[in-house]
Amino acid sequence: MTALSEYNPIVIAIYFLSVAGLAMFIMNPVLLFVSFFGSLLVFYTLNRGKKDRSKGMFLLLFLLLGLLNPIFHHNGTTVLFVVNDNPITTEALAYGFTSATMVVSVIYWFRGFSTLMTSDKLLYVFGKISPKFSLMLSMALRYIPLFANKFRQIKAARKALGLYRQDNIPDTLKSNLKAFVALGGWSLENGIVTADSMEARGYGSGRRSFFSRYSFKKKDLIAVTVTLLPVLAVIGIKLSGSLDFVFYPEMSGKLLNKGALWAYACYTGLMMLPLISDAAEREKWKSLRSKI
Numbered sequence: 029m030t031a032l033s034e035y036n037p038i039v040i041a042i043y044f045l046s047v048a049g050l051a052m053f054i055m056n057p058v059l060l061f062v063s064f065f066g067s068l069l070v071f072y073t074l075n076r077g078k079k080d081r082s083k084g085m086f087l088l089l090f091l092l093l094g095l096l097n098p099i100f101h102h103n104g105t106t107v108l109f110v111v112n113d114n115p116i117t118t119e120a121l122a123y124g125f126t127s128a129t130m131v132v133s134v135i136y137w138f139r140g141f142s143t144l145m146t147s148d149k150l151l152y153v154f155g156k157i158s159p160k161f162s163l164m165l166s167m168a169l170r171y172i173p174l175f176a177n178k179f180r181q182i183k184a185a186r187k188a189l190g191l192y193r194q195d196n197i198p199d200t201l202k203s204n205l206k207a208f209v210a211l212g213g214w215s216l217e218n219g220i221v222t223a224d225s226m227e228a229r230g231y232g233s234g235r236r237s238f239f240s241r242y243s244f245k246k247k248d249l250i251a252v253t254v255t256l257l258p259v260l261a262v263i264g265i266k267l268s269g270s271l272d273f274v275f276y277p278e279m280s281g282k283l284l285n286k287g288a289l290w291a292y293a294c295y296t297g298l299m300m301l302p303l304i305s306d307a308a309e310r311e312k313w314k315s316l317r318s319k320i
Contacts (some may be wrong), residue, residue, distance in 0.1 A: 031309040032074075032302040036248040037149035039255070040141070046259045047299055048137040051130055054262070056271045057122070058283050059295060060129045066299035067136035073303060074143045086135065090128045097124025103276045123275040142172075152242050171215075178214060182207045255301065258294035265291040 051063040104119030270287025274280045
């Protein structure tokens with residue numbers, strides 16, 4: 029998805045904060061499931077052709093979050109079955125999987141955000157507001173893939189030495205733990221080197237400045253306006269009470285009323301903006317190439 033990356037970083041930040049923020053603060057099952065599938069669609073479109081090795085982990089996280097809530101919280105009036113005198117209720121199960129959907133969808137929205145927002149873009153967006161926060165955020169986003177790659181390198185080196193046994197789960201867990209300990213040592217050493225490097229370059233000795241090659245153009249203003257209009261519409265519908273849904277003690281709320289349907293349509297349109305922009309960009313290039 030190259031079209032979205034061509035916009036000003038402020039546009040990218042506003043888009044992802046909007047779709048993720050609405051999913052975080054509106055506990056409506058339909059809206060959250062729309063957000064879940066939209067986040068997957070946008071993320072895998074952004075990372076087209078790349079393997080996602082962590083999808084199994086997020087599937088496990090989804091199941092754990094969904095199943096743990098009815099195990100530890102027994103609110104609700106509709107009892108499905110009883111385990112050790114603890115009732116498992118429909119309401120607790122529905123709330124668990126709804127909250128799990130929210131968590132996983134927000135994670136995927138921010139994974140898409142980290143795909144497009146490089147360190148220089150983060151410094152551009154947050155540098156004037158809070159240089160320290162922007163530096164910390166850019167370093168954090170940089171170190172996540174860096175640590176993942178280093179962990180894979182350590183595991184590969186240990187496998188080459190014959191320290192892994194594929195048919196022995198305890199030995200595999202023990203080897204993974206040792207690899208994690210090695211990663212911790214490397215990260216501490218790398219942190220010291222980074223701190224020394226920043227001190228040698230005079231970080232903190234004066235007012236921070238940075239070079240930016242980004243400018244806010246007319247198309248960026250249009251993109252921000254098109255992004256904020258459905259956001260304001262969904263917020264207005266939420267304030268009217270049309271998206272309200274209660275899980276306890278009984279599930280109640282009209283998920284398909286007129287206001288809610290408008291909100292779902294606005295949110296779906298908001299999520300599809302990058303895909304629509306990308307499709308329009310591809311059609312434009314096809315048209316230009318056909319005229320050559």
